[in-house]
Amino acid sequence: MAPKNLFRFGSDLWDPSSRFATSWLLNPWLLFAARALISLYAFVTRFFIIGWQCTHDSLGGCKDVERSFSYFTILTYWGIAFYFAVAALHTVTYAIRGRSLLDSLPRPLQALHSLFYSTIVTYPFLVTIVYWVVLYKGPWFPSQFNAWSNVSQHGLNSLFALFEIFIPRTNPPPWIHIVWLIFILALYLGLAYLTAATQGFYVYNFLDHNDVGGRGIVAGYIFGILVAIIIIFCLVWCIIWVRRWLTETKLGMDGKFASQPADTNDVELASGNKYATGNRHEAQERVY
DSSP states (O other): OOOOOTTOOOSSOSSTTOGGGOBSSSOHHHHHHHHHHHHHHHHHHHHHHHHHHHTOGGGTHHHHHHHHTTOHHHHHHHHHHHHHHHHHHHHHHHHHHSSOGGGGSOHHHHHHHHHHHHHHTTHHHHHHHIIIIIIOOOSOOSSHHHHHHHHHHHTHHHHHHHHHHHSBOOOOOOTTHHHHHHHHHHHHHHHHHHHHHHHSOOSSGGGOHHHHTOHHHHHHHHHHHHHHHHHHHHHHHHHHHHHHIIIIIISOOOOBOOOOOTTOSOHHHHTTOTTTTSSSOOOSOOOO
16 A cells, blocks of 8 residues: 555545534634634734834834744734634634635645644744743733733733634644644744844844854754644644544534525535535544
């Protein structure tokens, strides 16, 4: 038997029971509202911070706003804002017509959404751990703005990730996503050093060998982050698997689904069957 190509998009049905757009706990409209609210909060947070910093030179002004786009924390927070906006769109289209917009996209875009989900349920924990364990030195922030902005971006980010882990009906992410998560981190490392070369500052002091005491220590930090993201991914995978097993197998809470269109000629679609987007049972394991 020929070995499987781990980079293929797959040829089976895409998410036939709309796991990305449904929840075992919330009906589609409530799931849409929750995701839209999280997206709104994340966008308001970022734009308020931008406006506040630009109008307060003591906080670095617009110069620091420009620099912020080189920080992994900020990039991942923008990712949270956009992910929940996209997820809310897919959820509301599912709630309206019984079939999400995600189902209509080309397979590569569906695979990218799956990877997007994997980043949302892993990177925020990495950001939170690195910030509070490595970067934060105390004491507590003297101004309410600094306290709120840091808690929002280095604390609530993980809360939003937990929401996506526990509330939707998503399957555990494909194992191949570990490779892509590491690859994205490697790309960011390149961006960090490109920023140092072109703008003259290190986004994180542990990337500056002069500041931490040697290149070996920098390599140690980088290796530690590599190990951390692998551990985080494995823990998240296990938690999602347990959530799915507990809610669906043990508690019988298969999910809250939208009603199917009544004017369809397809008996299966008209029945309200949770597998209504296809004619075979859902494949539990896929490689995207």
